Amino acid sequence: MHYLGDMATQARDRLVRAAEELFYSEGIRAVGVERLLSASGVGRASFYRHFSSKDDLVVTIVRGYGTRWKQWMADEVAARGGEPMAVFDALADQHAAPEFRGCASINAMVEAADPASAAHRVAAENKVVVIDYLDELLESAGYREHRALAEQFMQLIDGATVTALRERSREPARRAGEMARLLLDAADKR
Amino acid sequence: MHYLGDMATQARDRLVRAAEELFYSEGIRAVGVERLLSASGVGRASFYRHFSSKDDLVVTIVRGYGTRWKQWMADEVAARGGEPMAVFDALADQHAAPEFRGCASINAMVEAADPASAAHRVAAENKVVVIDYLDELLESAGYREHRALAEQFMQLIDGATVTALRERSREPARRAGEMARLLLDAADKR
DNA sequence: CCAATTTGGTACCGATCGGTACCGTTTGGC
DNA sequence: GCCAAACGGTACCGATCGGTACCAAATTGG
Numbered sequence: 001m002h003y004l005g006d007m008a009t010q011a012r013d014r015l016v017r018a019a020e021e022l023f024y025s026e027g028i029r030a031v032g033v034e035r036l037l038s039a040s041g042v043g044r045a046s047f048y049r050h051f052s053s054k055d056d057l058v059v060t061i062v063r064g065y066g067t068r069w070k071q072w073m074a075d076e077v078a079a080r081g082g083e084p085m086a087v088f089d090a091l092a093d094q095h096a097a098p099e100f101r102g103c104a105s106i107n108a109m110v111e112a113a114d115p116a117s118a119a120h121r122v123a124a125e126n127k128v129v130v131i132d133y134l135d136e137l138l139e140s141a142g143y144r145e146h147r148a149l150a151e152q153f154m155q156l157i158d159g160a161t162v163t164a165l166r167e168r169s170r171e172p173a174r175r176a177g178e179m180a181r182l183l184l185d186a187a188d189k190r
Numbered sequence: 191m192h193y194l195g196d197m198a199t200q201a202r203d204r205l206v207r208a209a210e211e212l213f214y215s216e217g218i219r220a221v222g223v224e225r226l227l228s229a230s231g232v233g234r235a236s237f238y239r240h241f242s243s244k245d246d247l248v249v250t251i252v253r254g255y256g257t258r259w260k261q262w263m264a265d266e267v268a269a270r271g272g273e274p275m276a277v278f279d280a281l282a283d284q285h286a287a288p289e290f291r292g293c294a295s296i297n298a299m300v301e302a303a304d305p306a307s308a309a310h311r312v313a314a315e316n317k318v319v320v321i322d323y324l325d326e327l328l329e330s331a332g333y334r335e336h337r338a339l340a341e342q343f344m345q346l347i348d349g350a351t352v353t354a355l356r357e358r359s360r361e362p363a364r365r366a367g368e369m370a371r372l373l374l375d376a377a378d379k380r
Numbered sequence: 381c382c383a384a385t386t387t388g389g390t391a392c393c394g395a396t397c398g399g400t401a402c403c404g405t406t407t408g409g410c
Numbered sequence: 411g412c413c414a415a416a417c418g419g420t421a422c423c424g425a426t427c428g429g430t431a432c433c434a435a436a437t438t439g440g
Contacts, residue, residue, distance in 0.1 A: 029301075045432085165296075236416075
Protein backbone atom coordinates (compact mmCIF):
# COMPACT_ATOMS: atom_id res chain seq x y z
CA MET A 1 0.00 0.00 0.00
CA HIS A 2 1.24 3.49 -0.76
CA TYR A 3 0.70 6.20 1.75
CA LEU A 4 1.37 9.05 -0.67
CA GLY A 5 0.13 9.16 -4.23
CA ASP A 6 1.40 6.14 -6.11
CA MET A 7 3.94 5.14 -8.64
CA ALA A 8 3.56 6.46 -12.15
CA THR A 9 1.36 3.84 -13.73
CA GLN A 10 3.00 2.75 -16.95
CA ALA A 11 -0.17 2.39 -18.91
CA ARG A 12 -1.43 5.78 -17.87
CA ASP A 13 1.77 7.50 -18.89
CA ARG A 14 1.81 5.94 -22.32
CA LEU A 15 -1.84 6.88 -22.73
CA VAL A 16 -1.22 10.50 -21.80
CA ARG A 17 1.77 10.71 -24.06
CA ALA A 18 -0.11 9.30 -27.04
CA ALA A 19 -3.10 11.53 -26.38
CA GLU A 20 -0.94 14.65 -26.11
CA GLU A 21 0.50 14.06 -29.54
CA LEU A 22 -2.60 12.80 -31.33
CA PHE A 23 -5.00 15.37 -29.90
CA TYR A 24 -2.62 18.16 -30.83
CA SER A 25 -1.72 16.97 -34.31
CA GLU A 26 -5.11 15.70 -35.46
CA GLY A 27 -7.66 17.26 -33.15
CA ILE A 28 -9.52 16.01 -30.10
CA ARG A 29 -12.72 14.89 -31.77
CA ALA A 30 -10.81 13.39 -34.66
CA VAL A 31 -9.01 10.90 -32.42
CA GLY A 32 -11.17 8.12 -31.04
CA VAL A 33 -10.49 5.90 -28.07
CA GLU A 34 -9.53 3.04 -30.39
CA ARG A 35 -6.76 5.17 -31.91
CA LEU A 36 -5.44 6.03 -28.48
CA LEU A 37 -5.38 2.37 -27.46
CA SER A 38 -3.53 1.15 -30.51
CA ALA A 39 -1.08 4.07 -30.45
CA SER A 40 -0.24 3.56 -26.79
CA GLY A 41 -0.51 -0.23 -26.62
CA VAL A 42 -2.90 0.08 -23.72
CA GLY A 43 -5.84 -2.22 -23.24
CA ARG A 44 -9.35 -0.88 -23.37
CA ALA A 45 -10.09 -1.77 -19.78
CA SER A 46 -6.92 -0.08 -18.56
CA PHE A 47 -8.04 3.11 -20.20
CA TYR A 48 -11.24 3.25 -18.19
CA ARG A 49 -9.44 2.23 -15.02
CA HIS A 50 -7.34 5.41 -15.23
CA PHE A 51 -9.91 7.77 -16.74
CA SER A 52 -13.61 7.77 -16.13
CA SER A 53 -14.30 8.82 -19.72
CA LYS A 54 -12.65 10.26 -22.80
CA ASP A 55 -13.68 13.71 -21.60
CA ASP A 56 -11.80 13.05 -18.39
CA LEU A 57 -8.67 12.29 -20.38
CA VAL A 58 -9.22 15.35 -22.54
CA VAL A 59 -9.33 17.61 -19.49
CA THR A 60 -6.11 16.07 -18.19
CA ILE A 61 -4.38 16.56 -21.52
CA VAL A 62 -5.56 20.15 -21.99
CA ARG A 63 -4.43 21.05 -18.47
CA GLY A 64 -1.06 19.50 -19.25
CA TYR A 65 -0.72 21.55 -22.42
CA GLY A 66 -1.19 24.74 -20.42
CA THR A 67 1.34 24.08 -17.72
CA ARG A 68 3.92 22.75 -20.15
CA TRP A 69 3.59 25.63 -22.59
CA LYS A 70 3.93 28.26 -19.89
CA GLN A 71 6.96 26.47 -18.49
CA TRP A 72 8.48 26.12 -21.93
CA MET A 73 8.03 29.83 -22.63
CA ALA A 74 9.43 30.82 -19.23
CA ASP A 75 12.50 28.66 -19.85
CA GLU A 76 13.01 30.06 -23.32
CA VAL A 77 12.75 33.65 -22.11
CA ALA A 78 15.10 32.97 -19.21
CA ALA A 79 17.61 31.36 -21.56
CA ARG A 80 17.50 34.50 -23.69
CA GLY A 81 18.27 36.83 -20.79
CA GLY A 82 14.81 37.47 -19.43
CA GLU A 83 13.73 40.58 -21.31
CA PRO A 84 10.04 40.60 -22.30
CA MET A 85 10.78 40.92 -26.01
CA ALA A 86 12.38 37.48 -25.96
CA VAL A 87 8.86 36.09 -25.90
CA PHE A 88 8.51 36.71 -29.59
CA ASP A 89 11.80 35.09 -30.48
CA ALA A 90 10.74 31.92 -28.71
CA LEU A 91 7.37 32.14 -30.39
CA ALA A 92 8.96 32.37 -33.82
CA ASP A 93 10.91 29.20 -33.13
CA GLN A 94 7.76 27.35 -32.17
CA HIS A 95 5.89 28.51 -35.25
CA ALA A 96 8.67 27.32 -37.53
CA ALA A 97 8.70 23.81 -36.05
CA PRO A 98 7.34 21.20 -38.46
CA GLU A 99 4.93 19.74 -35.92
CA PHE A 100 3.42 23.14 -35.13
CA ARG A 101 -0.35 23.07 -35.34
CA GLY A 102 -1.38 26.20 -33.44
CA CYS A 103 -2.04 26.75 -29.76
CA ALA A 104 -3.40 23.63 -28.09
CA SER A 105 -5.49 25.70 -25.69
CA ILE A 106 -7.08 27.80 -28.43
CA ASN A 107 -7.73 24.65 -30.42
CA ALA A 108 -9.37 23.04 -27.40
CA MET A 109 -11.62 26.06 -26.86
CA VAL A 110 -12.67 25.87 -30.48
CA GLU A 111 -13.30 22.14 -30.45
CA ALA A 112 -15.09 22.24 -27.10
CA ALA A 113 -17.55 24.82 -28.32
CA ASP A 114 -19.61 24.92 -25.17
CA PRO A 115 -18.01 27.52 -22.87
CA ALA A 116 -19.40 25.66 -19.86
CA SER A 117 -17.67 22.40 -20.77
CA ALA A 118 -14.77 21.33 -18.61
CA ALA A 119 -12.30 21.22 -21.49
CA HIS A 120 -13.20 24.74 -22.60
CA ARG A 121 -12.88 26.16 -19.11
CA VAL A 122 -9.53 24.50 -18.48
CA ALA A 123 -8.21 25.80 -21.80
CA ALA A 124 -9.34 29.30 -20.87
CA GLU A 125 -7.58 28.99 -17.52
CA ASN A 126 -4.40 28.07 -19.35
CA LYS A 127 -4.41 31.50 -20.96
CA VAL A 128 -4.82 33.23 -17.61
CA VAL A 129 -1.75 31.42 -16.33
CA VAL A 130 0.26 32.71 -19.28
CA ILE A 131 -1.03 36.23 -18.74
CA ASP A 132 0.06 36.02 -15.10
CA TYR A 133 3.51 34.96 -16.22
CA LEU A 134 3.74 37.82 -18.72
CA ASP A 135 2.58 40.14 -15.99
CA GLU A 136 5.46 39.11 -13.74
CA LEU A 137 7.87 39.38 -16.64
CA LEU A 138 6.79 42.92 -17.46
CA GLU A 139 6.71 43.99 -13.83
CA SER A 140 10.25 42.68 -13.35
CA ALA A 141 11.29 44.68 -16.40
CA GLY A 142 10.01 47.78 -14.65
CA TYR A 143 6.85 48.65 -16.55
CA ARG A 144 4.25 50.48 -14.54
CA GLU A 145 1.08 49.21 -16.27
CA HIS A 146 2.39 45.68 -16.47
CA ARG A 147 -1.01 44.01 -16.24
CA ALA A 148 -2.47 45.88 -19.20
CA LEU A 149 0.70 45.23 -21.17
CA ALA A 150 0.54 41.54 -20.33
CA GLU A 151 -2.97 41.30 -21.70
CA GLN A 152 -1.91 43.02 -24.88
CA PHE A 153 1.12 40.76 -25.16
CA MET A 154 -1.20 37.77 -24.84
CA GLN A 155 -3.34 39.03 -27.71
CA LEU A 156 -0.25 39.64 -29.83
CA ILE A 157 0.91 36.11 -29.11
CA ASP A 158 -2.45 34.57 -29.93
CA GLY A 159 -2.83 36.64 -33.09
CA ALA A 160 0.60 35.57 -34.27
CA THR A 161 -0.07 31.93 -33.41
CA VAL A 162 -3.35 31.85 -35.32
CA THR A 163 -1.68 33.52 -38.28
CA ALA A 164 1.19 31.06 -38.20
CA LEU A 165 -1.39 28.33 -38.73
CA ARG A 166 -1.72 29.47 -42.33
CA GLU A 167 1.64 31.16 -42.96
CA ARG A 168 3.87 28.58 -41.27
CA SER A 169 6.82 30.95 -40.90
CA ARG A 170 8.52 33.20 -38.39
CA GLU A 171 6.86 36.27 -39.93
CA PRO A 172 3.76 36.42 -37.70
CA ALA A 173 5.88 36.35 -34.55
CA ARG A 174 8.17 38.98 -36.03
CA ARG A 175 5.20 41.26 -36.77
CA ALA A 176 3.87 40.72 -33.27
CA GLY A 177 7.27 41.63 -31.89
CA GLU A 178 7.24 44.87 -33.86
CA MET A 179 3.93 45.81 -32.31
CA ALA A 180 5.13 44.81 -28.86
CA ARG A 181 8.16 47.07 -29.32
CA LEU A 182 5.85 50.01 -30.02
CA LEU A 183 3.85 49.14 -26.91
CA LEU A 184 6.90 49.05 -24.68
CA ASP A 185 8.37 52.23 -26.15
CA ALA A 186 5.11 54.04 -25.43
CA ALA A 187 4.83 52.62 -21.90
CA ASP A 188 5.89 54.29 -18.66
CA LYS A 189 8.64 52.75 -16.61
CA ARG A 190 8.91 52.82 -12.89
CA MET B 191 -35.46 24.71 -68.80
CA HIS B 192 -33.42 27.57 -67.49
CA TYR B 193 -30.79 29.09 -69.71
CA LEU B 194 -28.93 30.84 -66.89
CA GLY B 195 -28.15 29.26 -63.55
CA ASP B 196 -31.37 28.20 -61.96
CA MET B 197 -33.79 29.29 -59.33
CA ALA B 198 -32.64 29.11 -55.77
CA THR B 199 -33.54 25.59 -54.84
CA GLN B 200 -35.57 25.75 -51.68
CA ALA B 201 -34.10 22.65 -50.09
CA ARG B 202 -30.54 23.72 -50.74
CA ASP B 203 -31.09 27.16 -49.25
CA ARG B 204 -32.61 25.79 -46.09
CA LEU B 205 -29.75 23.32 -45.83
CA VAL B 206 -27.11 26.01 -46.20
CA ARG B 207 -28.84 28.25 -43.70
CA ALA B 208 -29.10 25.50 -41.10
CA ALA B 209 -25.49 24.44 -41.67
CA GLU B 210 -24.22 28.01 -41.34
CA GLU B 211 -25.78 28.37 -37.94
CA LEU B 212 -25.13 24.89 -36.57
CA PHE B 213 -21.55 24.61 -37.80
CA TYR B 214 -20.75 27.99 -36.32
CA SER B 215 -22.48 27.55 -32.99
CA GLU B 216 -21.61 23.93 -32.27
CA GLY B 217 -18.71 23.08 -34.52
CA ILE B 218 -18.41 21.28 -37.84
CA ARG B 219 -17.58 17.83 -36.57
CA ALA B 220 -20.13 18.11 -33.79
CA VAL B 221 -23.02 18.46 -36.23
CA GLY B 222 -23.92 15.32 -38.14
CA VAL B 223 -25.91 15.01 -41.32
CA GLU B 224 -28.94 13.84 -39.37
CA ARG B 225 -28.95 17.09 -37.37
CA LEU B 226 -28.76 19.12 -40.55
CA LEU B 227 -31.68 17.24 -42.06
CA SER B 228 -34.00 17.60 -39.09
CA ALA B 229 -33.03 21.26 -38.56
CA SER B 230 -33.66 22.16 -42.19
CA GLY B 231 -36.55 19.80 -42.90
CA VAL B 232 -34.72 18.46 -45.92
CA GLY B 233 -34.83 14.83 -46.92
CA ARG B 234 -31.73 12.72 -46.84
CA ALA B 235 -31.75 12.12 -50.57
CA SER B 236 -32.14 15.82 -51.32
CA PHE B 237 -29.03 16.51 -49.32
CA TYR B 238 -26.92 14.27 -51.52
CA ARG B 239 -28.57 15.61 -54.66
CA HIS B 240 -27.21 19.06 -53.85
CA PHE B 241 -23.92 18.12 -52.21
CA SER B 242 -21.72 15.20 -53.08
CA SER B 243 -20.72 14.76 -49.43
CA LYS B 244 -20.73 16.48 -46.07
CA ASP B 245 -17.25 17.78 -46.85
CA ASP B 246 -18.65 19.37 -49.99
CA LEU B 247 -21.23 21.19 -47.89
CA VAL B 248 -18.58 22.20 -45.37
CA VAL B 249 -16.48 23.81 -48.07
CA THR B 250 -19.51 25.72 -49.34
CA ILE B 251 -20.35 26.93 -45.85
CA VAL B 252 -16.80 27.97 -44.98
CA ARG B 253 -16.47 29.88 -48.23
CA GLY B 254 -19.74 31.61 -47.44
CA TYR B 255 -18.49 32.63 -44.01
CA GLY B 256 -15.50 34.34 -45.58
CA THR B 257 -17.32 36.39 -48.17
CA ARG B 258 -20.08 37.38 -45.75
CA TRP B 259 -17.72 38.43 -42.98
CA LYS B 260 -15.58 40.56 -45.25
CA GLN B 261 -18.70 42.19 -46.67
CA TRP B 262 -20.11 42.75 -43.20
CA MET B 263 -16.90 44.40 -42.04
CA ALA B 264 -16.68 46.57 -45.17
CA ASP B 265 -20.25 47.75 -44.63
CA GLU B 266 -19.65 48.48 -40.95
CA VAL B 267 -16.51 50.47 -41.68
CA ALA B 268 -18.23 52.39 -44.47
CA ALA B 269 -21.16 53.19 -42.18
CA ARG B 270 -18.70 54.58 -39.65
CA GLY B 271 -17.04 56.92 -42.14
CA GLY B 272 -14.42 54.69 -43.67
CA GLU B 273 -11.40 55.31 -41.44
CA PRO B 274 -9.32 52.20 -40.74
CA MET B 275 -9.76 52.48 -36.97
CA ALA B 276 -13.47 51.82 -37.38
CA VAL B 277 -12.53 48.18 -37.89
CA PHE B 278 -12.10 47.74 -34.16
CA ASP B 279 -15.40 49.36 -33.28
CA ALA B 280 -17.22 46.95 -35.55
CA LEU B 281 -15.20 44.10 -34.10
CA ALA B 282 -16.18 45.05 -30.56
CA ASP B 283 -19.84 44.92 -31.54
CA GLN B 284 -19.43 41.45 -32.97
CA HIS B 285 -17.60 40.17 -29.90
CA ALA B 286 -20.36 41.43 -27.61
CA ALA B 287 -23.12 39.66 -29.56
CA PRO B 288 -24.62 36.74 -27.63
CA GLU B 289 -24.23 34.31 -30.52
CA PHE B 290 -20.52 35.14 -30.94
CA ARG B 291 -18.39 32.00 -31.04
CA GLY B 292 -15.14 33.22 -32.56
CA CYS B 293 -14.05 33.50 -36.16
CA ALA B 294 -15.66 30.86 -38.33
CA SER B 295 -12.59 30.68 -40.56
CA ILE B 296 -10.17 30.21 -37.67
CA ASN B 297 -12.48 27.60 -36.19
CA ALA B 298 -12.62 25.79 -39.52
CA MET B 299 -8.81 25.76 -39.80
CA VAL B 300 -8.61 24.29 -36.31
CA GLU B 301 -11.28 21.67 -36.91
CA ALA B 302 -9.92 20.73 -40.33
CA ALA B 303 -6.47 20.06 -38.93
CA ASP B 304 -4.99 18.86 -42.19
CA PRO B 305 -3.64 21.97 -43.98
CA ALA B 306 -4.12 20.19 -47.30
CA SER B 307 -7.83 19.61 -46.74
CA ALA B 308 -10.24 21.65 -48.81
CA ALA B 309 -11.97 23.19 -45.80
CA HIS B 310 -8.67 24.31 -44.29
CA ARG B 311 -7.46 25.85 -47.52
CA VAL B 312 -10.72 27.72 -48.13
CA ALA B 313 -10.66 29.06 -44.57
CA ALA B 314 -7.10 30.27 -45.08
CA GLU B 315 -8.12 31.97 -48.32
CA ASN B 316 -10.85 33.79 -46.40
CA LYS B 317 -8.18 35.49 -44.34
CA VAL B 318 -6.30 36.62 -47.44
CA VAL B 319 -9.47 38.25 -48.74
CA VAL B 320 -9.81 40.21 -45.50
CA ILE B 321 -6.16 41.25 -45.64
CA ASP B 322 -6.71 42.49 -49.19
CA TYR B 323 -9.66 44.54 -47.98
CA LEU B 324 -7.65 46.02 -45.10
CA ASP B 325 -4.89 46.78 -47.56
CA GLU B 326 -7.25 48.83 -49.72
CA LEU B 327 -8.65 50.54 -46.64
CA LEU B 328 -5.21 51.58 -45.42
CA GLU B 329 -4.04 52.60 -48.86
CA SER B 330 -7.12 54.80 -49.25
CA ALA B 331 -6.32 56.35 -45.90
CA GLY B 332 -2.93 57.34 -47.30
CA TYR B 333 -0.54 55.00 -45.54
CA ARG B 334 2.62 54.20 -47.41
CA GLU B 335 3.30 50.70 -46.10
CA HIS B 336 -0.34 49.71 -46.34
CA ARG B 337 0.31 46.05 -47.03
CA ALA B 338 2.46 45.52 -43.95
CA LEU B 339 -0.04 47.44 -41.88
CA ALA B 340 -2.89 45.32 -43.24
CA GLU B 341 -1.15 42.14 -42.16
CA GLN B 342 -0.58 43.55 -38.69
CA PHE B 343 -4.20 44.67 -38.51
CA MET B 344 -5.26 41.15 -39.40
CA GLN B 345 -3.18 39.74 -36.56
CA LEU B 346 -4.65 42.27 -34.16
CA ILE B 347 -8.14 41.31 -35.28
CA ASP B 348 -7.47 37.60 -34.92
CA GLY B 349 -5.81 38.03 -31.55
CA ALA B 350 -8.76 40.04 -30.29
CA THR B 351 -11.25 37.54 -31.67
CA VAL B 352 -9.55 34.58 -30.03
CA THR B 353 -9.37 36.46 -26.76
CA ALA B 354 -13.04 37.39 -26.97
CA LEU B 355 -13.78 33.68 -27.02
CA ARG B 356 -12.93 33.57 -23.31
CA GLU B 357 -13.55 37.16 -22.22
CA ARG B 358 -16.82 37.74 -24.09
CA SER B 359 -16.60 41.52 -23.92
CA ARG B 360 -15.57 44.55 -25.96
CA GLU B 361 -12.24 44.72 -24.13
CA PRO B 362 -10.16 42.60 -26.54
CA ALA B 363 -11.22 44.73 -29.50
CA ARG B 364 -10.53 47.89 -27.52
CA ARG B 365 -7.03 46.66 -26.68
CA ALA B 366 -6.42 45.76 -30.31
CA GLY B 367 -7.58 49.24 -31.30
CA GLU B 368 -5.06 50.78 -28.92
CA MET B 369 -2.26 48.85 -30.56
CA ALA B 370 -3.53 49.74 -34.03
CA ARG B 371 -3.49 53.41 -33.03
CA LEU B 372 0.16 53.12 -32.10
CA LEU B 373 0.87 51.43 -35.43
CA LEU B 374 -0.83 54.17 -37.43
CA ASP B 375 0.80 56.95 -35.44
CA ALA B 376 4.20 55.46 -36.12
CA ALA B 377 3.49 54.89 -39.83
CA ASP B 378 4.45 57.15 -42.72
CA LYS B 379 1.75 58.78 -44.75
CA ARG B 380 1.92 59.54 -48.41
C1' DC C 381 7.03 -18.20 -3.68
C1' DC C 382 2.68 -16.74 -3.40
C1' DA C 383 -1.09 -13.53 -3.60
C1' DA C 384 -2.75 -9.18 -5.04
C1' DT C 385 -2.73 -5.86 -8.43
C1' DT C 386 -2.20 -4.23 -12.97
C1' DT C 387 -1.96 -5.30 -17.26
C1' DG C 388 -3.40 -6.19 -22.72
C1' DG C 389 -6.92 -8.47 -25.50
C1' DT C 390 -11.38 -9.34 -26.97
C1' DA C 391 -16.24 -9.75 -27.28
C1' DC C 392 -19.97 -7.02 -26.96
C1' DC C 393 -23.26 -3.04 -26.25
C1' DG C 394 -26.50 0.76 -28.15
C1' DA C 395 -25.89 4.95 -30.65
C1' DT C 396 -24.35 7.52 -34.24
C1' DC C 397 -21.38 8.38 -38.18
C1' DG C 398 -21.52 9.45 -43.56
C1' DG C 399 -23.68 7.57 -47.52
C1' DT C 400 -26.97 4.82 -50.92
C1' DA C 401 -31.31 3.16 -52.69
C1' DC C 402 -35.97 3.39 -53.34
C1' DC C 403 -40.41 5.05 -52.18
C1' DG C 404 -44.59 8.00 -52.96
C1' DT C 405 -45.77 12.95 -53.00
C1' DT C 406 -45.59 17.63 -54.22
C1' DT C 407 -44.42 21.20 -57.35
C1' DG C 408 -44.11 23.88 -61.55
C1' DG C 409 -43.55 24.74 -66.71
C1' DC C 410 -45.64 23.93 -71.18
C1' DG D 411 -53.81 18.37 -67.61
C1' DC D 412 -49.73 16.14 -68.20
C1' DC D 413 -44.98 15.09 -67.55
C1' DA D 414 -40.80 15.77 -65.37
C1' DA D 415 -38.16 17.49 -61.94
C1' DA D 416 -37.53 18.29 -57.22
C1' DC D 417 -39.01 16.97 -53.08
C1' DG D 418 -39.52 14.57 -47.89
C1' DG D 419 -39.43 10.06 -45.60
C1' DT D 420 -37.61 5.76 -44.58
C1' DA D 421 -35.13 1.56 -44.65
C1' DC D 422 -30.75 0.13 -44.89
C1' DC D 423 -25.54 -0.19 -45.25
C1' DG D 424 -20.71 -0.90 -43.08
C1' DA D 425 -17.87 1.66 -39.98
C1' DT D 426 -16.95 3.89 -36.00
C1' DC D 427 -18.27 6.22 -31.77
C1' DG D 428 -17.74 5.97 -26.31
C1' DG D 429 -18.28 2.59 -22.81
C1' DT D 430 -18.82 -2.13 -20.09
C1' DA D 431 -17.75 -6.90 -18.90
C1' DC D 432 -14.83 -10.55 -18.54
C1' DC D 433 -10.54 -13.20 -19.02
C1' DA D 434 -5.88 -14.70 -18.96
C1' DA D 435 -1.19 -13.19 -18.74
C1' DA D 436 2.17 -10.34 -16.76
C1' DT D 437 3.96 -7.81 -13.02
C1' DT D 438 4.97 -6.69 -8.40
C1' DG D 439 5.20 -6.37 -3.16
C1' DG D 440 5.69 -8.94 1.04
